[in-house]
């Protein structure tokens with residue numbers, strides 16, 4: 001497969017971004033690679049995540065990828081800058097928490113940013129906060145343990161609800177720190193967005209950056225003259241570093257969810 005777009009995540013979460021990309025670019029061939037064997041990334045060191053992301057990206061390029069999308073907030077904050085330096089000629093997009101649209105909509109509101117421990121402690125997030133936080137009360141909240149529900153295919157269960165109830169108790173409608181909006185700063189979380197919304201309560205708006213990232217990839221591809229012609233019908237191939245039958249079936253299921 002030559003001239004494909006590699007979409008990378010620590011596991012199955014980036015499929016939330018891939019779905020948007022396929023909708024926007026149905027003529028492209030996508031290779032989705034999930035590194036479930038080494039997941040979660042969010043509780044690893046920055047150096048470990050950087051090394052894993054660089055290693056996989058090198059492999060995609062060797063195999064003929066024409067563009068790379070890092071569909072993982074954690075890997076983006078660890079490695080996007082160094083990868084752009086290493087391969088300035090390759091269209092490479094990453095993803096970051098959709099703080100900007102959330103603050104635009106709630107300029108003086110309270111905005112919760114749910115992400116991995118690494119994403120919220122990285123310099124990239126602090127820069128994002130300085131740039132787009134404005135006068136909003138932005139609360140970064142690490143949610144270690146949440147991505148594992150999605151990796152297991154557990155998208156709604158009593159255990160998931162209990163986990164989220166405990167994590168989000170004070171931010172719920174009626175809680176001491178009730179929020180106006182929540183930003184899903186990890187690509188696994190859109191798959192449990194409905195439960196997150198139900199736990200937080202009516203009126204709390206959910207933001208996620210998948211569509212913005214897909215749009216940016218489309219723009220970068222056409223700018224580089226790399227978009228496939230309209231008559232080409234695109235494809236999606238799933239690969240995973242721990243490709244059990246259950247996990248590969250989960251990839252297909254999440255893709256159409």
Ligand code: DGL
Nearest residue numbers: 010041042073074186187
């Ligand atoms: N999907 C990843 C993200 O967007 C992180 C999950 C993990 O901890 O591996 O941040």
